[in-house]
Amino acid sequence: MTPETGRQLRFAVLDMQVIDPPTGGSRQRLLGLFGQLGSATAYVGTWDWRGQSERKQMLTATLQEHLVPLTPAHFDAVEREAAHINGGTVIDVTFHRLAALSPGYVAAARAAAEVADVVIFSHPWCWPLVAPVMRPDQLLVYDAHNVEGLLRLGLLDDGARGTALARDVVRLELELCRAADLILACSAEDVDGFIRLYGIDGTKIRIVPNGAFAAALSPAAAKEREEVRGRLGLDASPLAFFIGSDYGPNGDAARFIADRLAPALPDTRFVIAGAVGQSLAGRALAANVRVTGAIEESAKADWLRAADIAVNPMFAGSGTNVKMLDYFAAGLPVVTTPTGARGLGGAAGAMRIADAPSFGEAVRSLVADAPLRLDMAAAARRAVERQFGWDRISPATGRLLASRAARRGPAPFFSVVVPTYCRPAHLDRLVAHLEQQRCRDFEVLVVDQSPEAWCGAAWKHGFPLRYVRTDTRSAVIARNLGADLAAGAVIAFTDDDCEPHPGWLEAARPAFDEPGVVGLEGLILSDKVGDPEWRSVTNDGFEGIGFMTANLFVQANAFHRLGGFDGDFEEPHFREDTDLGWRLQAIGKVNFSREAWVFHPPHRRTEERESLQARSRFFEKDALLLRKHPGRYPALFRAEAQWTHNPYFREHLLRGAARYGVTVPDELLDLIQ
Template identity: 35%
Template sequence: MKVAVVAPSPVPFTIGGAERAWRGIVDAINDGTEHVCELLKVPSPERDLAELVRSYRMFLGLDVTHFDLVLTSKYPAWMVNHPEHDIYLFHRLRGLYDTYPGHLPARVDVADRRVAEVARILRTPPTREGAYKALDLAEALVERWPDDPVLGHPGPLGRELVHYLDSIGFAPDEGRRYFSLSDTVARRPGYFPPRVGVEVLELPSNLAGLGPGTYERFFTASRLDGPKRLDLLIEAYRRVPGDVPLLIAGSGPEEARLRELAAGDDRVQLLGFVTDEQLAEHYRRALAVPFIPLDEDWGLIAVEAMASATPVVTCTDSGGPADLVDDGVNGFVVQPSTAALAGALTRLVQEPGLAERLGTAGLARSKAITWEGVVKRLTAGRERRIRRAAGETRRGLGPTAAATTKPVDNEGWRTGKPKVVVLSTFVIHPARHGGQLRCWHLYRELTDRFDIEFLCLGSIHDFTSEQVVAPGIVQRVVPRSFEHHQLEVGWDHRTGMAVGDIVAGLFVDRSTEFMAMATASLRDAEAVLLAHPFLLEVAEKLAPSVPVIYDAHNSEADLKGELLGGRPGGDELLDRVEAIEGRAVRSSVVRTACSTDDAARLGERYGVEERSFLIVPNGVDVAGTEFVTGDERTRNTERFLARYSTMATRGLEHIAVFFGSWHPPNIEAGRRLLRIAPSVPDALIVLAGGHTSALPRFGLPANVAPAGLVSDLVKKALLRSATIGLNPVVQGSGTNLKLVEYLAAGLPVVTTPTGARGLPVVEGVHARLADLPEFGAAMTASIADPGRPAMATAGRLLVEESFDWARIAPRLSAAIAAALP
């Protein structure tokens, strides 16, 4: 079998990880199989949109039909047209996908006459004929208006054009099988077509001379630029005690700044370029390899370190390296902060034998990543298929249409049960914040009786995607249109707060792709389930006869009234909230409330009986939540705080944690904790979640650690290690999910009465309740209270009895089944 690896050649030319990977694949096929393989590279500049257009055109017209199989992994190479074309994705053009600047428009404005013609092509089903026309028009526009920001790179025309072109290159009838370099790449929204199977193939290194050695110094190697975050590494390393040096190999635009940052610490050495032989020797002599890039596609450096029995220290947001490293097993995965990094490096310096133990586990992990395994999967079954296709063509039957990995049929996820469509103004899976967690844990339990479709109106930064997220559950995401987004932003500016959920239904007709998807999805739905009331208009317009289930996460009119009162446009929006919530309550065949208080308020406001509400409180997966208390929690606290031992703040003995999404009540709660923090000087106050992006970045109290968005792994570590859990909210409706999570984990709680709303929490038995003026004092008292373990046990029992999803969800499932005809 004749195989071609088709790839772009960077202009100006450099040799990076992709180039080494392509050469490794070619060599492995030629040396280890009966097949022959050639690397075909075409110069592909992309310094501006004009160059990018020409590069895409080059591959679009490239004839590679003299090969039996074509493999591509990077733009624009996948534009080649070949009947046996597999994609082994390294990454898309990230600056036009997941790292596209948020301040730029996502699409061109069709009202701009200059781009109207190309925009019309880009918004029709993609074809190769359309691709040539769009490229011609785009090139002419750039030549005429070279300095127009609409035609810049990155910019809205380039983004829309590349998405159109890539959808052709990735079309299931052209990219027969799909492979991904890492779980990180496979998970990125919009990287793969909906309903296709994606297999992760981890790439080994072809660097010679790797193997176990001595543990003498910290070493890392990479291009010296911003995304590699070597500045963060140097800042953290300067806090590490001892004389173990840090050696950094590589060159790049940040070199001068990094040398300035390292000035005064003779332990830091920037080596510049090193040969392959020197690189292998550095790996063998390393105590550890800290490799902390931001959202790296794979992380060949981590693979090479592991192959040298050297532990890797990486970050929770580092992408591919974090996929490789199992925290505490073959390295460390820490928060991207100087304190966390310094803590991990300090442990390696101060704990004899730790590096060798972690490195030995890493070596075992690396042995599973082989060229033989990669090539076997890339060529498996291909020769037989190609011969069969050729034989059928000779017999006049035409080429076979079957693919090794077929796109899943549009309804291939169905299990034969009645379908319930969940309409949501946000993406549900993966679940991070309170609303997502409720939707995911509650609605997935409905699959005992129903097939569930999540139809999510995504943000403008999301991509259209379709994914089977669990047996019997599919999630379809369609982003808001640019026009829809702009209208929502106008309301945000007018009111001074984010109100996109409230006005989503007002402008949803402008998101024509979402409405088209909703039309198709609701056609065979047995019921519509509203997660919040704000997309009720979609159901009313497209499926007026389909029964509605309303899951009231809050009493929206009460909650929004607290937030919008006195704001410009607030009264108008509150009228809308009350109208849409009232219709959802009154028209639903099943209506839920998170608490009896909410049911009473909703019933009174909208003229329905309180008893008509099914009480479905927020819950937690009790079986999946580790209960930790007493001495074990104290030991966890000590270990966690050891990571902060090099901070300027000394004497920290306890941890107080607050989890909060980017939601106004949580943001205000975070600000209050900044004011309270100095009154609890012996506690590290960890603020986790999206609310931290709205807090000040500088001048924070010394004992406050804003962690930002955290992974599930870090969240579980905090729930196991914190001394107390905090909930100082003074606004809200429904029941508070974070409080239930605290109680399930055995974490003693300090909360305001509002934070405990709707829950049968007894002061002094399950939690400590305090109003804001006394909140700091209550934190101090709770930390000092020897009765914390008893309170933790009582809280866990309360959750097991009343707030376990396994107990809550069947009630909703049964109610829906009983209400449907």
């Protein structure tokens, strides 16, 4: 809703493909991402095949699909272009040049854009067609399914016509990125690609991951699974499932399964579903490989319910693999490559990540470990319900777009982000301390996960306050949500029970004038330090190694370039701040300030959730920290020396290692024996 008129925003989404039926990753993203934005959303697209008629239909309560067919002359021109690159698919990469041959489509796209408050280009192909009618007061958004420039260079670069087409895509995408007010990327890897390839300011990029339709796919109960397997003619052999469209990297994955995995694992049946099966045409396949070809959604659901695991041996590509979210929604544990795991922070417990040489052994060990598969299946479904369901992603994107469309005037220097859960008195005290800040160039974003709303949200404060409620209890997700909505050049993280000094922001401000500084760690003071009856929270003496979100400043550009906090460190949330601090240090300087300090009250160990035993389970996340930062973790391990005073540390570190498939080095194991 626009604050000036009080009316609902109008969204226009433009692309050159069909949404319905939502088969394939791009169509599913269009339906999932834009289906529940909260306001009227007009999609204009087309068919990439001949002989269709104009169609309009409502896909959701707010999303209308309007398809305008291309002309025969347009298809003729596409075929002439394709002949120059041996018949490859070029209808998308040539669309911005050839769409003048389809004036009906161009007119419909421009008409939708002209009446919209927010115009979203899903892929860059339509941008030049609509750019002439864009107005300065409209929010221009690029929804990037991939870094198209990098992707097309990989797919088309042939030293001839294909190279010219790929370079034209790079030029086109660069123009759109520069013009856009906001870029939606699928993964942190894509954010980094936009920054490195095009030099884009990371403050206008936000990660909006791909998702799954959680209600449409659900894990099968034992009886249902048995019935489906019988209907599909399957025996008791373990079944590993892969699905993909007819797309180069999918074809490479299918050939890897057929040529390497299946012969090495003859007791496991591999099913390769979808149009990707064309990449195996004419090949001699092992007896334990079944290729289904293109299948309907109902058949896909059957195979997902019948499978024991999913495999995703992707070695190239960009964005997030939507198939991974379908696997998770169906409760399937997955063995994937690092490329196949892009953009899926928060799902570490659902995946085993392996490179090509170790992939077969990872599949073998997972198939043999039924209890582990059950744990991973539960983690997979939980990840979808908490983070990767379109029913969560789409409304959150609507809030983000509405927030950006309504933004007026200069941005503040600081955005203070505070997650909170059921501690309104603490939050009141924190806000009182923020009201006393000598530096006034800040806004506050409170992300409340409590079942009851905080009454203080409606009060007048001496600073702009944005109050957002979510029913997902996760400090990691809450901080990332707050950062997504933040307008400041620097994001200041603190906890709801902290008490910032009046000079907190004032002391931090000059640190960011130093070239190369991407973050600042502020001093955290606490009482009862060393008292076993209390859990004190302080970083005094641990400067530059641990990092704590109770007092951490991050340059917004760097935060979004890195993809924010890694969701894998939630449930329970721990070490996500250390991980972010170490990643920040890899791209710039993170200094320490004793002047920009906050007080963090200690917590009594007699409180159940603060007891040493209860808090010790958090050290499962140390295994993830070790996996991501094997060269840095040993220094933190030795500096904290948890094993010297915490009898539960070893148990939970090793439990995390088993859960996440991590090998703890012998030199560390020797210390905790």
